[in-house]
Amino acid sequence: MPHPLSAGPILSGLTKNQALVLDTIVMAHKPIGAYEILGKLKPRGIKSPVQIYRAVNSLIQCGIVHKVESINAFVRCTHGHPHHGQTTILAICDGCGAVVEHHDDTVDRRLEAWARQEAFEVETVAIELKMRCARCSGLASLATTKTQV
Amino acid sequence: MPHPLSAGPILSGLTKNQALVLDTIVMAHKPIGAYEILGKLKPRGIKSPVQIYRAVNSLIQCGIVHKVESINAFVRCTHGHPHHGQTTILAICDGCGAVVEHHDDTVDRRLEAWARQEAFEVETVAIELKMRCARCSGLASLATTKTQV
DNA sequence: ATTGGGTACGTTATGTTATTACGTTGGTCA
DNA sequence: TGACCAACGTAATAACATAACGTACCCAAT
Numbered sequence: 001m002p003h004p005l006s007a008g009p010i011l012s013g014l015t016k017n018q019a020l021v022l023d024t025i026v027m028a029h030k031p032i033g034a035y036e037i038l039g040k041l042k043p044r045g046i047k048s049p050v051q052i053y054r055a056v057n058s059l060i061q062c063g064i065v066h067k068v069e070s071i072n073a074f075v076r077c078t079h080g081h082p083h084h085g086q087t088t089i090l091a092i093c094d095g096c097g098a099v100v101e102h103h104d105d106t107v108d109r110r111l112e113a114w115a116r117q118e119a120f121e122v123e124t125v126a127i128e129l130k131m132r133c134a135r136c137s138g139l140a141s142l143a144t145t146k147t148q149v
Numbered sequence: 150m151p152h153p154l155s156a157g158p159i160l161s162g163l164t165k166n167q168a169l170v171l172d173t174i175v176m177a178h179k180p181i182g183a184y185e186i187l188g189k190l191k192p193r194g195i196k197s198p199v200q201i202y203r204a205v206n207s208l209i210q211c212g213i214v215h216k217v218e219s220i221n222a223f224v225r226c227t228h229g230h231p232h233h234g235q236t237t238i239l240a241i242c243d244g245c246g247a248v249v250e251h252h253d254d255t256v257d258r259r260l261e262a263w264a265r266q267e268a269f270e271v272e273t274v275a276i277e278l279k280m281r282c283a284r285c286s287g288l289a290s291l292a293t294t295k296t297q298v
Numbered sequence: 299a300t301t302g303g304g305t306a307c308g309t310t311a312t313g314t315t316a317t318t319a320c321g322t323t324g325g326t327c328a
Numbered sequence: 329t330g331a332c333c334a335a336c337g338t339a340a341t342a343a344c345a346t347a348a349c350g351t352a353c354c355c356a357a358t
Contacts, residue, residue, distance in 0.1 A: 182314085183316075184315070198315080202317075
């Protein structure tokens with residue numbers, strides 16, 4: 001349970017460390033790794049990776065943050081209302097790190113149907129696409145004029 | 150490109166290291182990490198992680214092996230015929246490491262439609278489920294009688 | 299008010315996964 | 329033959345993640 005006194009810069013109900021980490025993830029505007037978060041929070045008193053991992057794990061459990069498995073990084077959930085058991089689909093641009101989040105009930109149903117057929121119990125689902133966003137694929141022929149990940 | 154002379158224990162057209170690594174992955178019957186592969190191949194002259202990573206990357210490019218992103222491990226592709234641009238869906242049992250591979254055109258179409266709508270170019274797609282297989286979830290109430298991952 | 303449980307925290311150390319950098323080998327082909 | 333290219337070998341290091349310990353604090357039951 002959250003520390004009752006803390007009220008983070010973004011959301012209340014988070015502990016101090018959770019709020020710091022969430023804030024850093026939000027500010028990044030793209031997936032950010034644990035050690036990069038650590039680097040940014042050292043000036044604010046965070047000293048070790050464990051502290052980051054503890055906080056992101058809480059945030060993930062709350063559903064506020066997603067882990068991008070394919071790049072070992074974390075990103076703010078941009079899905080407005082709470083997920084009702086829906087699978088999060090993430091597309092990440094190789095070029096600029098932009099992330100688009102999506103949900104698709106049809107996909108969820110297809111996966112559930114498959115699970116029933118194979119008689120296994122689904123615990124978690126991760127769907128991740130690597131892509132070039134419109135801007136980055138449009139710029140493909142030009143020199144590298146924009147910031148890369 | 151493959152080394153022209155080598156013919157591995159499993160498939161021809163692979164280099165010696167690729168064949169060794171593939172063989173180890175196949176023998177494992179479940180996802181196996183790079184360092185575990187390394188451990189098994191040390192007696193056969195492989196000395197460093199790079200050699201493993203080079204080989205698995207080639208095998209992945211050939212489509213012979215999949216990387217399971219969510220657990221940083223590698224598994225033999227069990228899809229019979231060559232994939233026609235299909236997305237691989239993997240379900241991995243937490244209990245015993247069993248893997249089931251699947252493909253679903255409907256899911257592929259939904260993701261493609263989404264990509265079109267958002268105007269990005271898909272490069273790769275990873276769909277991974279963590280699950281308990283029928284055997285492991287049936288055994289849930291019993292003591293740990295079977296080998297765990 | 300004391301005590302015991304639970305949660306987050308801090309710190310150190312270590313374990314695990316992956317890549318960079320650089321030089322060598324051996325086959326291909328003009 | 330010699331330029332090229334792909335795979336290989338080796339050492340070092342980077343990047344990601346957890347274990348194991350003890351402390352601080354709130355809360356609820358005694």
